Amino acid sequence: MGVTATFGALRPEMGEVALNDPRLGTLITVLIALYVFIQNAWSAQQTVLEDRVIEAALLQAKVNTDPLTGLLNNRGLDIAVSGWIAGGSRFGVLLVDVDNFHLINEESGYQTGDIVLKKLSRLLDISVRDTDVVTRRCPDEFLILTHDDEPERLLRFATRLRDIVRESEELQDNPLTVCIGVTAFPLHELFDQTQARANAALKEAKERGTNNVCGSWEAIRPSP
Numbered sequence: 001m002g003v004t005a006t007f008g009a010l011r012p013e014m015g016e017v018a019l020n021d022p023r024l025g026t027l028i029t030v031l032i033a034l035y036v037f038i039q040n041a042w043s044a045q046q047t048v049l050e051d052r053v054i055e056a057a058l059l060q061a062k063v064n065t066d067p068l069t070g071l072l073n074n075r076g077l078d079i080a081v082s083g084w085i086a087g088g089s090r091f092g093v094l095l096v097d098v099d100n101f102h103l104i105n106e107e108s109g110y111q112t113g114d115i116v117l118k119k120l121s122r123l124l125d126i127s128v129r130d131t132d133v134v135t136r137r138c139p140d141e142f143l144i145l146t147h148d149d150e151p152e153r154l155l156r157f158a159t160r161l162r163d164i165v166r167e168s169e170e171l172q173d174n175p176l177t178v179c180i181g182v183t184a185f186p187l188h189e190l191f192d193q194t195q196a197r198a199n200a201a202l203k204e205a206k207e208r209g210t211n212n213v214c215g216s217w218e219a220i221r222p223s224p
Helices: 002-010 012-016 022-063 074-086 101-108 110-127 151-167 191-207
Strands: 091-098 133-138 141-146 178-185 213-215
Touching: 074 133, 074 141, 091 151, 091 191, 101 110, 110 133, 110 141, 110 151, 141 151, 151 178, 151 213, 178 191, 191 213
Parallel strands: 178 213
Antiparallel strands: 091 141, 091 178, 133 141
16 A cells, blocks of 8 residues: 555646645545455455365364264374374384174164264273374274383283273263283384284284283284
8 A cells, every 4th residue: 555655646646736635535545445455355365265274174184083983083094104104103003892892782772882982982082192093993993003112011001991991980881891902013014914913912802701901012024
């Protein structure tokens, strides 16, 4: 607006305009209106851009999030794992499976089953550290990533989670136990291999019965 007024003042006819000339008021009014128009246009454009950014973020979150529990889904898990691997981090993997979950669906209905899964998801999420990642891998199975690859600490962590679930007051209406397979990602293998080892550990835990924790640490070495 200042530039426009400056050039306008340099026009020959403006040299004759006195401060009390009514033409000066008209000029100022026009310039203010122009300024307001430009500001509104800029604000509208910024609002549109911000709305699009928010929409894109919400869409991305929706694509990577399990709609029932609000946890990351398998796609979100892949993104988290890729980020941790890119950062050169070794990490622990806990595969949590609800014991006999099908009985809840059969005896109380799928709606009750969904409520139980929501409660369990929230319980797991608040029971881990802020830096850990809890994901829903399939209907009654959860995978947790944690920044620790030391076997004894990982087993203690898994045992604590198992006990938290078993003793939870929030789940008293539908008491649960879980089995947990524990392993670690050693950086030199594909994460699919790490998941397979976690699956094997979980299978061993479930073969022992309910409410069990098992670990597997035999990493698959790269070919020479």
